[in-house]
Structures are given as C-alpha cells and as structure tokens.
Amino acid sequence: MTVSFAADRNNRSIQNDRWLADLLGAEPGVALVAVGGYGRRELLPRSDLDVLLLHDGRDGIAEIADRIWYPVWDSGAHLDHAVRTVPQARRVARNDLKVALGLLSARHVAGSTDLTESLRAGALTDWREAAPTRLGELHEACEERAKSSGELAFLLEPDLKEARGGLRDVHAIQAVAAAWVAPAPGPKVRAAYEQILDARHALHEVTGRRVDRLVLQEQDEVARVLGLLDGDVLLRMLAGAARTISYAADHVFRQAERAHGKRRRRRAERRPLADGLVSQDDEVVLARAADPESDPVLVLRAAATAAQAGLPLAPRTLARLAECPPLPVPWPGPARDALFALLGAGHAAVGVWEALDQEGLITMLIPDWERVRNRPQRNPLHRFTVDRHLVETAANAAALTREVARPDLLLLAALLHDIGKGWPGDHSVSGEVVARDVCHRIGLAQADAELVAAAARHHLLLPLAATRRDLDDPVTVRQVASAVGSRTLLELLHALAIADALATGPAAWNDWKATLIADLVGRTAAVLAGEPVPAPAPLRDDQLELLSSRDPAVIVRRVEPAQGVAGAAAQGAEVTVVAPDRPGLLWRAAGILASHRLAVRSANATSVGTTAVSVFDVAPEFGELPDATVLAGDLRRMLEGRLDVAGRLDRRARAVAPRGPGIPAPKVTLIDDASDTATVVEVRAHDAPGLLWRVGRALGDCGLDVRAARVETLGAEVVDVFYVTGGDGKPLLDQELRRQTTTAVLNVLS
C-alpha cells in the first residue's frame, strides 16, 4: 500500500474542505465548520460529514444552506448538518453533550474565520466552566455505553467505536483534557487509537458500508487489508489497544473526579497500608522511604496491598514499580505470599492485575504470560481473552477457598489452568508443562508444583465426564478416580471447574452441570476413600408404581434449582417414561419430547423385567412444560405406530432458521474404554431440534440399542454421547459394524 490510512483520511478531509468551500463561495457573515470526526480530519471511506453552517444572523441563510446541502445529499454522502449562529450553537451544546463534544473538535473549513474562532473559544470556555457537571455526565455516558456495547478487548465481534476501550473513549479522554483536568492522551493511547481507527477504516473499505462492528466474517479480510496475518492477530492487536485505552480512560476519569468531585481535599492524608506503601487520595502510592530499586518484592506487595484494600495503584507508583529489579528465581517466600494475597482478594484483583499488565510488569513476573496475553478465544462460550479469563477464574476461585484444603494451590491452579492455550496442541497437555515451570519459578515445593500441574492437566476432566459420560456406569467413576488419585486434587478440580465455568460465560454454567459435577465428585470421593463404586440410584416409589400398570405412562417432575448454586438457573424437569421394553424405545421417546419443544440433556434406560424405565433430564426450549397425559398419549400412539414423529420433527426443523455458511462438518468418534458394557459413540455436530432422535434412529437402523445418552449444548454446537450395545447386548467389536455405524450417523447429520 502506497498511501497510509491516516494520509488517506487526511486527503479525504482536504478534498471535502475544498468542495464545501466551492459550494459556499464568497459570502460575508457565514462560516462552514467541520465538527466531530471530520473536524479531527478523520474521514473514513464511509464517514458522515458533520458540518455546521455558522452565521451572524444575516438574511438569506436558507438559500445559502440549500446551495450547500442539496449537492451533498445528491452526491449520496451522509450529511449531519446544522445551521446556527454562534450563541445558538453554544446554547445547543450546553443542553446536548454530544453536540458539546462535537464542538470541541470544531475546525474552520471556509468563510469567516472570526465566526469560527468565536465559536471555538466560546465552546471551550463553556466546557471548562461547566466541567464539574459535564465531566460527570460524560463519565456516566461512557459507562452507559460500556454497558450496552461491552468491552472491545473481550468481544468476538466488537464495535470499534462504541465499545469500552474503543474510539469514543479516546474522544472522552480528549474532552477531559480540554477541560484542563487531565493531560491529553499520551503516545501509548494515541498509538492505540490509530490502530483501532485503521481497523475501522479497513472495515469500511472491506464492507463498503458505514459499519463499526467488526463481525466474524470480515475479520480475516480486514486483517489482510491492514497487512496482518489473520483475524486472530487483528483481534489480539485490538484487544491490546483497547485495554490501553480503557485503562487510560479509567485513570483520567479518576483524576476528573478528584479535581471536581467530593474527594477534593486541601492536603491529602497519607495512611500507611504495608511496608513501603501508603494510601493517598484513594490510591495506593509508595511511602517516602520505599526504595523500588533494592526491593524486588515491592511489585507484588504493592499489588496485593492495593487489591486487599480495594484501591487502584497510582500511575506514577506503577511507573516507579517498573524500576524494581527482577525477582530472583525461585521467588522468595514473601513474593509468593504476596501473589496469593493478590489473587485471594477476589474481583478486586482484576483491576490491579490489569494495571500491572499495562505496565508490562506481569510478563516480567511470569514470562510465560506473554503467550496468552490478549489471545482471543474463538468460541462463543467465552466472554474474555485467555489472560483475562485466567484472572477472572482466579477471582472466582477466591470465593471458593474455604472449600479446599489448599487455598493457595487453588488460586494458582485457577491462574494457570489455561496457560497452555498459548502453545499448539491440546492446551491441557501443554498447560501441565508450563504450569509446572511457573510453579518452580515461583518457588513452590515439588509436591505442590505437581498438584498444580495435575490440576492444569485435568481441569476439564470433571466437567467433561459429568456431562458426557454415564455416571451410573462404574467405569466413569473408576476412570476419574484413577486420573485424580487424591482427595486434595479432587477438591481442587471441583472448585476449579466451578470458578472456570463462571469465568467463561453465561452458557457455560447452570444448575444441571453443577449438580452433575457435584454428583461425580461425591462418587469419586467415595471410591478414593476405598469404598466400592456406588450403585446407581434406585428407582423412586412413584416410578416403581407406574411399573405395576400395564399401559405406557409418563411422569413429569419439575426440578427445583439447587440451593446456593451460582450462575444461570436453567429451568429443568425430569421426565420418566415407562413402557414395554423394545429396542429403540429410548430414542423414540426422545423424539416425542423434542417434538414438544423439550431439549433433552440426558437420558438413561433401565429394564425391570419386560418393562423399560427411561429417565430424561429435559429443559423446555421456551414456554411451559407439557402435560404428562399429553406425552403419555403421544407415547401410546407412537408405540401403536399411529404417530408420525419424523414428520413432526421435520416440520419443526424447517421452521428453524437455516444454517449460515462455514459450519464445520459433524464428527463421530467411537470410544471403547469409557465403559465395560457398552461402546460410547460421541457425536459433535451443529445443534438442531431432535438431534438425539435422528442419531438414535440411525443407530437403531444399524441394529444397535441405546442404553443411555448425554447431550451437552455449547452455544450452537452440541456434543451427543450414546452408550450403545450390539444386538447381543455387548460392546461393538466387529470392525465392519463400527464403520457402518459411523457412516450411518454421519449420513443423518449431513
């Protein structure tokens, strides 16, 4: 590319200036003023032209406006126009924050320079005089915007302008600076701003439209236009820029508050907090006696003190902390203790960590952090980048430290559990190695380091086994117990699973998962204590009662959310279906449930004599739970062959929005070691109504019987797990049959 983006924007502004000046011609008593982005000479390919026609109250202004606006409209350009006298413009700005901000970047384009100058001077005076209230309004508007648009650094499809850390936050910083309350944005923030502005520029070029949201399908192309490798590199760059901006904006607003708010004091009081650290003006600063150059532990002590006190570290203190010499390896005990105190502060630690990160102090402490820093997670389940997810997990884990024997190891395991995501391959495997290295670096005892490394290695074990394996199958519990090996690690993994899921996103955690994991942990703990593998829960009385009746019957039981489980409480129910045993009953019944808009999460079949009792865990997709008698009626008709479940589900599938492009192909895996009595068929596919039924039918067509099923929905993806046996009631051994099964399942999914 021969012309830089910034030069291109500037050229566009100059061209428009000339055009508008020609349209205005020589007129006394009027001026054309560029405001907003045009005022800053930041015209992107599809930007609005924000133009103010300023006049001194002369006659014939409407004709002049016609002469300028109509050609602009006819050119197809987007115009935001206004015609005002200087006092009118100042009055509007006093009542409208957006207009006031626009005027701060007012720039003379054509006509009377005196008019423009008097507007600029007047608008700035007004802004400075009203700063105590205006800056409060501005801060509120920024927070409102952050709430509705989210944080640029962590969104998969961020709005480059409106999101927190986006372009508007820099305009806000500039506005605070214009009120003489804080310095203008520094070089770091300006560079970050240019990066985001260039990305927005490229986005306009790629889409040919005036859009600010960087959606997934544009990311690779935008990256290419910017000369970056791919969308991941782009998102990582944007995350870094956005974090720099939001950190700066937070600091600027704190300064504004201190200058105007209630916190104003004649002489700030200094209160000692820890060795070498005091609080002043609601910030943690270095004590006069502190000596960063000879105190390597000071960084962590300051961070821990700030997090425990719930106060931010003052920026000049952070800058001085960067002078601390590196910690010796392995770390001395006080440094380790300070790290645990920092992480143990819970969510107060997140802001402090972010501040250390902005100063590059985190990667000095833990060099391996660099590889997860700002790394995007291309997964709709995740709401944060990898590094922020790790810090959030540690913050969540702080609330669970009472549940485990080793709170310190829990915090560290939470901080390191995904550290392997910076390396190729399975992140649990590489994470174990990296976590062990980090543990040695910080001077943990060998046995403790092994525990943390094992926690990183197995952090997905409990959630995956609980949601994708049959807990009643003795092999499930036996395998988990042998992988975990000790009660201490089991506790750690349990707390880590909760903290991890809560830090992932709303879809990653619900009552159902909480209950399943707690159940698995209970069973595993029993096995670790030397007790036999617990037997499956016996049928309840109301279920047994149905057995006596000859007819097919159904019970629907609402499952109340368990007490004290944090996160989204997904409404759920348990449906018991009792009917004469026959192959394929389980998936057929699942089809009926799906046709009643119930999402099946798990299914288990038990035989009592010639009768089968199938228990389903379901969640209504929307609306209320269906009535048991209606379900029983459908079941009876289906068993008599009078109900077209396939037709019903097809109609529903057609009503579902069609799939977008780029959906990965479904995948089918046969797993032999997950059970002694059945083969586990794991199906990964795009979610669709009645998936369990369709796959079940395909398995049935191959002459297989489904004993149990688990369905885990991960955003738009599902993982279906089937425990199947051949016609002889044994696991599938015949290679030809296994191949047929895989093909049959793939066929119904394509």
Added chain:
Amino acid sequence: MRLITAVIKPFKLNDVKAALQAFGVHGMTVTEASGYGRQRGHTEVYRGAEYQVDLVPKVRVEVLCDDEDAEDLIGVVVKAAQTGRIGDGKVWSVPVESVVRVRTGERGPDAI
C-alpha cells in the same frame, strides 16, 4: 397487475388524489405513516440537529392497476407530489399475483 405505493408529504395528498382521479383511478388506500430517508428526518435545511434521526409524518397511498398503466400512474403521482424540497417521498411498484373483489368474487383485472 401491479401495486403502486407512494409515500408522500401529507399536505400533498389532495393534489395526488385529484391527479389520480383525473387519470381515471377508481380507488385507493390511504394510511398515515412515518419514516425518514436520506436527510434522516430533518425537515428543514436551515435548522438541522446533529446526530439525531427523526421520524417525519407521511401519507402512504396504495393503488392497484393494470401492468400497462403502472409507469404512467407513477409519473402522475410523482408530478403531483413533487415540491423539489427534501422529504418529498418515494414511489414504487410491485407485481401482484391475484386480486379478488370481496362482494362479487370477481378476480383479476376485473376486480380492480
């Protein structure tokens, strides 16, 4: 057959109605509507309001006609509704598959 829809300035409704009657149109449907176009609802060139999109009151006129009349009818509506100022509106036409007069059950062009 075609359906012609015109979104016009409310005070131009009488002119449009008269012009359509003179052309020989026997019926039309008129609804009150609101919306905005390229000027984002700014009704005057000389005041304007930055960053604000207003919905401006409009009238929506719908007329069914034969295919061969469609272009002429559009011309008639445009001529009658034009002021040359911003916000004059738009006129468009779409094909119509079938039309039934409810009282008699007549179908197709007879029902227009």
